[in-house]
Amino acid sequence: MNGRYQKPSMLPRAILILLGLALFLDIPAARAYNEHSAWTAKIGRLLFHGINEVYGIPLSFTLFEVLSYGLAGLIMIRWGTQRSRLWLILALSAFLVPLACAMGTVTGILRGNVLGLAFSQLHFVPMIPIWLVIGYYLGMQPIFLQKAVRILFWICIWRSVYALYVFLFVYGGRMGTREYLIDHASSGFLAMALGYAGFQAFTQRENLRRLWAYGAAFALMLWPYILNDRRTSFVGLMAALLLVPFILPKAIRLRLRSTFRLALAVAVVLVSYKVVFSKAPARLGQQEYGEEVVDVGNLDYRQIENYNLMIGVIERPLLGLGFGTRFPQAVPLPDISFSFELFDAIPHNTLLYLWTFAGPFGIAGLMTASCFMMLVLSRVGQLARSKRELLLAFLGLITVTQWGMYVSFDMGLLESRTSMLMGVFAGGLFPVYGRILLEQSYAKYQEHLRSGPAVQSEQPFGLPPSLQWQRPQAGAARTHI
Template identity: 30%
Template sequence: MTYAPDRPPYLRFVALLGFLVLATVGGAAIHPVVAIAPVLAVAVVWLVTKVPVRYPVMAVTYLVLAVDYVPERPQSGFWPSPLFPLGELMFAQLSYITKIGALRFPLVDVLIVGLLGLAIYRRVTKSPIDPPTLPMPRPLVGVVALSLIAILFMEVRGVLRGGDVKNSLWQWHQAAMMPFIVAMFHYALRGPQDWPLFARTVIAAGLTKSAVSVYFGAVVVPSMGVFVEYTTCHSDSMTFNFALLVATMRFLETPKSAHAVRGLVLILLIFLGMMYNDRRLAYVSFVGCLLAGYLITPWPALKRTFTRSMVLMAPLVVVYFAVGWNSHSGAFAPVHKVRTLIDGEGGEGNLDYRDIENLDVIATWTQFPLLGTGYGHEFLEPIPLPNIAFVFPQYRYHPHNSLLGLFAFGGMLGYTGVWMYLVVTVYLAVRSYHRSNVNEYRAAALIIVGSVICYINQVFGDMGIISYICTFITSLCVVGSGKLAVATGAWPMPSTTLVHGAPTAPVPPPGAIVYPNEDDVPARAKQA
């Protein structure tokens, strides 16, 4: 029997290259971004067959946080950055890009579901590509699932009451994707040892957005001669604050000169982006993060001395605010910023748009206090609002204050069901902080608590509940909190797990240090 000789490898390479060239040219005729689809397809095949899932998850996380977030009109709609085409590809409905009407969902959804499916497939087939991962505490898994159940209940209730299905889907879409993003991160993070990798990914995205913010604010805006309200988008405040938390909390837990230098450089670069983006909520959130860290951390002599000093200085602070409240001097700039938060855009004693909208949403909630209206319904307008339908036709389906919107659409039961996972996340993070002797783990716990505070502020002030940026960072923190809790003994290691290959071990005592991998054990611990 004779066999035909194999084709030389270079012929297969030439054939593949020719196919990619032809497919790229054809894709360019549809949309410029579609031209890169063939290359992406080849890259996907390589990732599926060779690469641990945590690396493509990191890449998707970076893209979600770094490219132009087109749903929020990046750069106030005046200037598309070089990352705008990728942002359009990630977040615009695929029906808009491909002209196929049935594809009424963004590419980011496909990536989330695809990576989650890949991870599950590898677990089921016992693939050695991905190592075992630490399990998540079952109560945390339960409340994450409860969030999705509560959202679906609110959808069904709203539709049964005659709600608009088309508009309802975009009231809860990103929040309903949260459990799937959490599952994706669960399979991507082996344990707390992978937290620094993902933290650096978020920092890289924050630096990217800061560079875009500074360039647009310092170069493009003056050349255009226009006024802009923001230079990237509202949700970037959460990315910026995450980076600031890494810089401050890591130094707080490990006060080394290297951490101080790197932290100061990072703070400077991120603050430049925040300054041009001009979101007051970003500064309020960061102050809240610092306050949370102050309350959680132990009370050594230095902290007690600082606290006593602040108590003694309180009268001077009151005088400073009293004098600067009506002053226009630059010396009282912090007072002016605080006053704008209290007075709003309407000025002292006047209601601005947000005030009226909040009152209307509260009035809607009072009509349906327990179960809410359900999704698919507009909030009521007992106090008429200016009609902004010419720029935002669905404005009554999406109140700026998403927190109050949850009360209006879901009532007490819906609100509690959707947000219970945040309470459990903070609880586990704080328990992990006080039961860990590893500085990196303690810093991660503080970052997680601060990020949850930022998320709540974004939901309260800037429709954060329908932002993929906010949802991705919060989901990462949920998984980080769960794995920290198991690794530090803040929550018992489950004796069995639904995931094949997940490690099982006796419950470590409080304060014990658990190293999921041998490579993570410090040299001095091995010697001991």
């Protein structure tokens, strides 16, 4: 291996510093802590507000975005392009959504849509490929993924302490009519930290000191997580827990099958109860649109918004409306432009958002990328040979389900920090999976040499050309994957 890969690098450290700052500081536009003026939001303005607004430099990007682009550019300059199959799959996953959005922009401009509005609608979409590439780079040295996990854990401990201070001493121990305690994205951070604390407590339960420490951390973070009351995060976390059996090694899965059966039975009962006793409106009625009838009085803002988006899908079923326009108002939405100017151009449900504006290509790109990530993280878990690999697969599962629910039911594509975590902990698993495949192939090759006649090839037998490798030197920190 080239010696430069064994030397400590400032680039991963710079990535971890940016990751830590983005998690530690708050976005003022997210109205963190409601009426409480948090100092983390005041400082966060320097990182998350537009450079033109904060620094007077005529750039319509935030400092966080510029630093993210710069780090990804340095990675590509120093590291270059890879020829491995997993890198190509990662690249495909990373650029499917931006490619679909680019097609939607072209079709929109050809129809006379406004290019400036299209840029506003897609401002944060590039964060998906940028952070998937950055995550892949960190995953080439899994120790940096571990450091990212610890950074997330300790920052969530701090966020929980500060959130409880605000709840007890600023809010007087009552949420009142407040919608959330911290902000929307913080539930995703806390869900991953809860997963980390729970995993560590479960796997180190024989060490009472560690068990009590991680148990206390879990309890500390659980309180603000519940008070933050983000239903999309609750659903995402439950989905991750239900999918855990599918990412475990077979030996562990067999030992825990009775627990999984009990959990599945409880989940079926709870879901059935929710379906039977749901208070959701059973029909639409009163205001006509074509053959459909809509009772506005029975619909909340999100339901009206989703209905209008589906009308847009019906109007342009093949290529979508194209970006640079606003979605139809078959049922007029309440005018909230005083707080969100683009309320009729950027809806809450960004899954339907892609379908409406980018057509089937948009939603297909998102689903395909999600399936690739789910497939890779499940294989990492199933083939895990150490607690570290199993932990990374578990956290990857949580972040992908959190991101998926946030994208499906809220403005997930517009939240850059959520895309950041998804990129780090899902994109970082691609090279981890590659490393596992390489080491397994090499082990089989060595076993073949011991049990059978000598072979002439120096490469592990049966290994695809895209994954062929050189035998790693002792102490090598990373491989070309």
